[in-house]
Amino acid sequence: MKWGFVFIRGEALGFSPQVIEDTFDLACNFFRSPVAEKNKCHISPNNMGYSSMRSEILDQGNQKVSTVLSYLCEACSLAINQRRAFNIGEFMDGQAQQPLPEILKARESDLGHFAGLCHNLCIQLLRRFALGLKIRDEEGGKEWFTPRHDPSRGHSGTILRLLYYPALAAGAFDYDAASDIRAGAHSDYGSLTLLFQRPSQSGLEIMTQEELWAPVPIFPPGTESDPFPPILVNVGDLLSYWTNGLLKSTVHRVVFPEGNGEDRFSIAYFCHPVDDVPLVAIPSDLVASQTTKDDSVGANGRLTAAGHLESRLAATYGWRTQADPARD
Numbered sequence: 001m002k003w004g005f006v007f008i009r010g011e012a013l014g015f016s017p018q019v020i021e022d023t024f025d026l027a028c029n030f031f032r033s034p035v036a037e038k039n040k041c042h043i044s045p046n047n048m049g050y051s052s053m054r055s056e057i058l059d060q061g062n063q064k065v066s067t068v069l070s071y072l073c074e075a076c077s078l079a080i081n082q083r084r085a086f087n088i089g090e091f092m093d094g095q096a097q098q099p100l101p102e103i104l105k106a107r108e109s110d111l112g113h114f115a116g117l118c119h120n121l122c123i124q125l126l127r128r129f130a131l132g133l134k135i136r137d138e139e140g141g142k143e144w145f146t147p148r149h150d151p152s153r154g155h156s157g158t159i160l161r162l163l164y165y166p167a168l169a170a171g172a173f174d175y176d177a178a179s180d181i182r183a184g185a186h187s188d189y190g191s192l193t194l195l196f197q198r199p200s201q202s203g204l205e206i207m208t209q210e211e212l213w214a215p216v217p218i219f220p221p222g223t224e225s226d227p228f229p230p231i232l233v234n235v236g237d238l239l240s241y242w243t244n245g246l247l248k249s250t251v252h253r254v255v256f257p258e259g260n261g262e263d264r265f266s267i268a269y270f271c272h273p274v275d276d277v278p279l280v281a282i283p284s285d286l287v288a289s290q291t292t293k294d295d296s297v298g299a300n301g302r303l304t305a306a307g308h309l310e311s312r313l314a315a316t317y318g319w320r321t322q323a324d325p326a327r328d
């Protein structure tokens with residue numbers, strides 16, 4: 001797999017245009033609510049809650065692709081992450097396991113339903129990856145990933161994230177295309193990420209093997225008349241570790257599209273394994289024959305999914321977890 005990103009049409013998987021539309025409307029209403037309301041549920045070390053503008057730093061040299069990022073950090077050390085987010089952890093029996101602001105609380109079961117659709121899609125995708133990787137049947141075959149992502153087996157770092165990137169207010173500050181970006185360069189931490197985007201709100205870019213930024217289309221060729229943009233599936237770091245780098249977790253970022261004064265809303269579902277799952281290379285000859293510089297984590301199995309996530313979150317939020325009442 002060259003890019004670590006694939007598109008998938010959501011309609012056959014239970015994602016109707018109405019479900020997508022409703023979830024984006026809800027996110028929009030939430031982000032438009034007063035700062036004080038949003039900050040009532042400010043992000044906490046468990047990675048759940050509201051993360052305001054600039055409370056996360058995505059490119060603090062915390063990425064596993066260190067050669068790429070040490071170069072990127074040069075350019076991005078002053079980068080501002082112009083985004084706000086609300087992170088919702090796993091649902092149990094349709095209920096979120098965290099305080100929710102009123103607007104979201106009123107639609108808790110809809111959000112739970114949406115998260116359930118996302119989880120099912122991830123499991124279906126992981127089964128296909130397992131088949132493609134030819135995981136040995138006696139080790140679980142196509143179901144190898146399934147129990148490792150089964151919420152009934154324990155807590156995981158899985159997050160449904162509502163995202164909002166405000167448009168640049170003309171003349172509000174000195175905009176510099178090199179340093180002012182919406183979300184800094186990073187790779188995702190978990191197994192898989194699903195990303196839902198709005199038809200006209202572009203800005204996502206991936207880093208190519210030539211270390212150049214390439215825009216990701218919202219409607220790739222052949223999907224232009226679909227009722228909503230296909231879901232973007234993104235391989236995360238864990239799937240990359242698990243496969244000794246055979247599957248790539250690609251560095252990506254979100255920029256302000258040129259001449260586009262629009263807000264951007266997106267919804268991401270970060271699928272993580274159950275906390276105590278050890279990170280080992282998966283039992284597949286394809287993986288075994290893969291040599292990579294990333295195998296220091298994949299090979300030894302001493303790190304668990306939770307340990308890996310904690311180290312990544314500490315680098316992202318470590319010194320900025322307090323709500324600033326004046327900051328949105």
Ligand SMILES: O=C(O)CCC(=O)C(=O)O
Binds near residue numbers: 163267
């Ligand atoms: O908003 C987007 O399009 C991307 C968000 C993202 O990459 C992330 O939250 O990890």
Ligand SMILES: [Fe+2]
Binds near residue numbers: 186187188
């Ligand atoms: Fe991401």
